Amino acid sequence: MFKYYFLLGVRSLRRNPALTALMVLTLAVGVAASVSTLTILQVMSSDPIPHKSSRLLVPLLDNGPLKGYSPGNKAEDNQMTYRDAMNLLASKQGVRRVVISGIADNIEPERADMPVMEVAGLATSSDYFAMFETPFLYGAPWTEAEDKAATGVIVLSRLQSEKMYGKTNPLGKHLRLHGNDFQIVGVLDTWNPVPRYTHLINGSGGSFNGEEGIFIPFATAVRMEFGQSGSVTCRDNVTPGFQGFLDSECTWLQFWFETKTESDRQDLQNYLNAYANEQRKLGRLPRNAPNKLFNVMEWMDNLSIVRSDSKLSVWLSFGFLLLCLVNTVGLLLAKFSVRASEVGVRRALGATRAEIFKQFLIETAVVGLAGGLLGLPLSFLGMRIIADQSAGLSVVPGMDWMMLGITFLLSVSASVLAGLLPTWRACQVTPALQLKSQ
Known part of the structure; x- marks a missing residue:
């Protein structure tokens, strides 16, 4: 019927x-x-990387001054100092560690007929590409050795590569960035995670739009004294000069850990607590605020992406x-x-x-x-x-x-x-x- x-x-x-x-x-x-x-x-x-989002963790240390602070208040800043980022990068905790800084500059192509281009991207560490599973169209990421040597190597996005070289393979070619020579070692394939969980703070285009045009080693950016593209929070006086900025308590970096298993999160938390205690003995982190770890979904919630x-x-x-x-x-x-x-x-x-x-x-x-x-x-x-x-x-x-x-x-x-x-x-x-x- x-x-x-x-x-x-x-x-x-x-x-x-x-x-x-x-x-x-x-x-x-x-x-x-x-x-x-x-x-x-x-x-x-939605979860942008569901199969491993619980193993990707953002550490947060509150290095703010004691004046005006009330225990239990939410951290005023979601970034990290250069000193803490370098210490965590050298800690060997987890299976991968990534430091991220936004950069923006002008690119001078090898071809004389090509105009100078404005481009935004990231200064990061070599683990970035494996941690976030970025697809490569040509080449590969730079190596850990090139990280340590602060080599002038660069990875382009597919869009940036096609703007400069069309559909051809640009591996091995050179370009000038920030007045320095860089060799192209890789080109990413189209990769636009939504939300842009890898760069939610200071990301050009917002949390759901835009992409990074270039990627260079973070150590190279420091050696060449690249300017920071994004927010910088300095609560105390900073010694003049780039080195004074690096030694300061200014927060301007983002950091990620990847653990082998979800259960390793507690071990990482214990390490983070021990690290903070050691820094307090050196006169830092006066607030004695809880040290936090956020997985991908928790991080997006902390930043109120929705x-x-x-x-x-x-x-x-x-x-x-x-x-x-x-x-x-x-x-x-x-x-x-x-x-x-x-x-x-x-x-x-x-x-x-x-x-x-x-x-x-x-x-x-x-x-x-x-x-x-x-x-x-x-x-x-x-x-x-x-x-x-x-x-x-x-x-x-x-x-x-x-x-x-x-x-x-x-x-x-x-x-x-x-x-x-x-x-x-x-x-x-x-x-x-x-x-x-x-």
């Missing part, structure tokens, strides 16, 4: 076409608003869907009320209330299916509008298969829910009264 009732539901769409179109459109708009905002939120809050207004938008969109359902209930009541005589005849011929209920409920599900089909393109349009309003969301991918299924499920479920009252009312028709009125 289901197939028969389903076909009846399809045919019923042609009855009162204006009323049917209004119901379908009402459901489609409500579902599209809900699904588009839910999709954006799901992308913003803002409260994004969550509020989802709740508001579902509130709008509820309003659409109320309107759909009224429209279904109007549609089913004109079919009272049909229900009376069916009841007189022996149809049970259960059969009538089943028939009308399947008809409402057909309306929901039609609403889902219309809601799908409206959902894509909604996501496009949201992305156009925010440059940071312009790279948010489209709807995946799970969200596609949710669109139809939500539409059908919403229509069935809206149809419960009208369907129940239709089943209460008294056959004798309807037959006398004919």
Whole structure:
């Protein structure tokens, strides 16, 4: 009987076409608003590297002054000093360690016909590429030995490489950066994790957009005295000169550990606590604040990557869907009320209330299916509008298969829910009264 009732539901769409179109459109708009905002939120809050996110850890040491500090306050700064970063880099804790600093400068290509280009990127350590599993189009990362020697080597993004060399392999070529000669040893393939969990602080383009154009060894950036591209927090007087800046308590670096197993996190925490105690003996870290470790998801939460207004938008969109359902209930009541005589005849011929209920409920599900089909393109349009309003969301991918299924499920479920009252009312028709009125 289901197939028969389903076909009846399809045919019923042609009855009162204006009323049917209004119901379908009402459901489609409500579902599209809900699904588009839910999709954006799901992308913003998703785990960008789920198979190892619990093993990628960000350490946080509070080196702020004691004045004005109250125990239990959240750390005012989420970056690290040069001294701490170098000590942790040399600690041999975990299986990989990465220091990150933003850089921005001008590139002078070898070709005389190429103009000087502004470029932003990272000064980092060789473990960066293996830790974050970056794909390579050409070449490979620089080595740990080149890290220690502060060699003039560089890795380009695919986009930056194609701007300068087209589709050709640029390995071995040289360019000038910050007035120094660099040799190209690698070119990354397209790699745009969303969110940009590797560089959430000071990342050019925001947390969901943009990419790094170049990568150079951090030790090389220090040797060549590259300027810092990003926020720098200095709470005390700094000795003049670049070395004075390195020796200061200014925070400007980001740091990552990768552990072999998730259970190694406690061992790393114990090391971090012991390290902080040793630094306090040297007169540093006066606040004696807890030393923290954040995995990828905790780090994004600490930095409030998903803002409260994004969550509020989802709740508001579902509130709008509820309003659409109320309107759909009224429209279904109007549609089913004109079919009272049909229900009376069916009841007189022996149809049970259960059969009538089943028939009308399947008809409402057909309306929901039609609403889902219309809601799908409206959902894509909604996501496009949201992305156009925010440059940071312009790279948010489209709807995946799970969200596609949710669109139809939500539409059908919403229509069935809206149809419960009208369907129940239709089943209460008294056959004798309807037959006398004919």
